[in-house]
Amino acid sequence: MAIGAVRRTAVLLAGVLGLSATASGCSLMSSGSSGSPSLEHPTLRVGYEAQVDVAPLYKAVNSGLFADAGLRIELQQEPSDADAIKALSDGKLDVAFATHVSLFKAAGAGTQLQLQGEAYQAGANTMALVSLPSLGYDDPSQKPSPRIAVNAPDDLGVLTTKSVLDTAGVAQNKIQFKTVPFATMADALQNREVDAAWMVEPFITKAQKALGATIVTDAARGATLDFPISGYASLKKFADGNPNTMSTFRKVLAQAQQQASDRLQVQTVLKDYAGVDAATADLISVGSFPTTLNAVRLQRVADMMQTSQMLANRLDVQSMMPPNEQRG
Structure with a gap:
């Protein structure tokens, strides 16, 4: 998911390194049988984008949850999924955040990836086709060949x-897609360059507040x-x-995802990194934050991609799972 942001690296917290042994002779960084295994790579460079999806990650870094496990996280803001995956391949990131569509496209093209966690799952109006009243597009079946802004070609949008x-009866080959960064989609609507824009939060709520934008259709309905x-x-x-480093990352991330079940915590932390004020944050639609990697759930994405010809061949998501992760 692309945003018009300039990459910036923010080392938010120092890791807890070289902890002294406790009276029982174990610590987070010890390798004894009674303690956690030592971390091979105690600093991880993790990419993120200023969207609701990464609220648990951001809060976990900021609150010291990763540091408590001996893991130092350096957050790097990426302008797009493509940039994040390239930075991963170039050795500039250790962990990349991206849509599952982007990750599976990269895997289908030959990049050997291992999934480390699910970030976000759609809820009502967390992704939607958004238009303006002046454009006269208030029903998804209204235009036989709609012009739709998306943030990236052949991605989730x-x-x-x-x-x-x-589902609304519009032929897929009649849809005219135009690639527009999230940050300038409102301008594209105002300039009548498109009939609607596929948006995610917080951009949906921003457009509603600033322009009186309306939702043509929730993009998370029916098959999605x-x-x-x-x-x-x-x-x-x-x-x-x-392996120890990544196992620790997954465990802490799962804790953070669990904490994000409190909607108020998500809305509060959005003010720190997503460029939204308190009033806007309070209105944002929030989906869910899975606490486990689920190959069956993610296979749904890969299979839809193959059906839509985004993948030439069927991708076995289970092959991208960490060792010992369950299928369901």
């Missing part, structure tokens, strides 16, 4: 837009109801060489 408009949106991945080679 294209996949889910095709699904919901197909409760759709898995985004997650975290590392290169398989890096994960294989740092």
